[in-house]
Amino acid sequence: MIRAERDRWLALALLLAVLGLVCVLLVRPLFGLPLQQAEARIDDLQQRDARLRSLMAQRPQIERRLAELDARGGGPDFLVEPTxxxxxxxxxxxxxxxxxxxxxxxxxxxxxxxxxxxxxxxxxxxxxxxxxxxxxxxxxxxxxxxxxxxxxxxxxxxxxxxxxxxxxxxxxxxxxxxxxxxxxxxxxxxxxxxxxxxxxxx
Missing domain, CATH: 3.30.70.60 (Ribosomal protein S6/Translation elongation factor EF1B)
Known part of the structure; x- marks a missing residue:
């Protein structure tokens, strides 16, 4: 009786070990790695979005600078002759x-x-x-x-x-x-x- 119970516990332990091995060999490559790649992609997109928002915030300054150059006839970087x-x-x-x-x-x-x-x-x-x-x-x-x-x-x-x-x-x-x-x-x-x-x- 005691031996049969011990065998059941041993079988359960072996089953858990097999399930753990299956999880490591199959579940993690199928689900874990894609999730990590998706998280890395999300982080990259968030950083790119932050850079674009920073550039967009500078738009009023750029437009004012362009308006100043237009008012001065294009600035000193252009040829001064009219034709x-x-x-x-x-x-x-x-x-x-x-x-x-x-x-x-x-x-x-x-x-x-x-x-x-x-x-x-x-x-x-x-x-x-x-x-x-x-x-x-x-x-x-x-x-x-x-x-x-x-x-x-x-x-x-x-x-x-x-x-x-x-x-x-x-x-x-x-x-x-x-x-x-x-x-x-x-x-x-x-x-x-x-x-x-x-x-x-x-």
């Missing part, structure tokens, strides 16, 4: 000045070509004024020109930059070609001031 033609001429003149400053007397740098480029997105609020440029310069002069253009205000941008090393390059006013140097081509552009109260570009 694309005048801005293109000023851009070319600024380019010639930068090259002359980097190489006085054109001894180490020559401006080979500067061709105005038409803006393919004239319908947008921000109109781009661009010039296609080709230079033949020494290494130091090339760095000086690019640095001066990209650090200028109003902001100017250099795009489609191509640099080819040359063994010799000719400098205007010099009978002998200089050894070494670079053949540099790029597009230089800036933006006209947007018209106040116009539709915002997207």
């Amino acid at each position: 694309a033609e005048l801005a293109t001429a000023a851009l070319i003149q600024q380019l010639e000045t930068v090259v002359a400053d980097a190489s006085p007397g054109s001894r180490g740098c020559a401006l080979v070509n500067r061709t105005p480029l038409s803006d393919v997105n004239q319908a947008g609020r921000f109109r781009r004024v661009a010039v296609q440029v080709r230079l033949r310069c020494g290494n130091g002069e090339t760095l000086a020109v690019l640095h001066a253009l990209e650090s200028a205000r109003p902001y100017l941008f250099v795009d489609a930059l191509g640099i080819t090393a040359q063994r010799y390059f000719a400098v205007p006013g010099s009978a002998q070609p200089q050894e070494g140097g670079l053949d540099v081509s790029f597009n230089l552009y800036g933006y006209l001031r947007p018209s106040a109260g116009g539709p915002r570009g997207r």
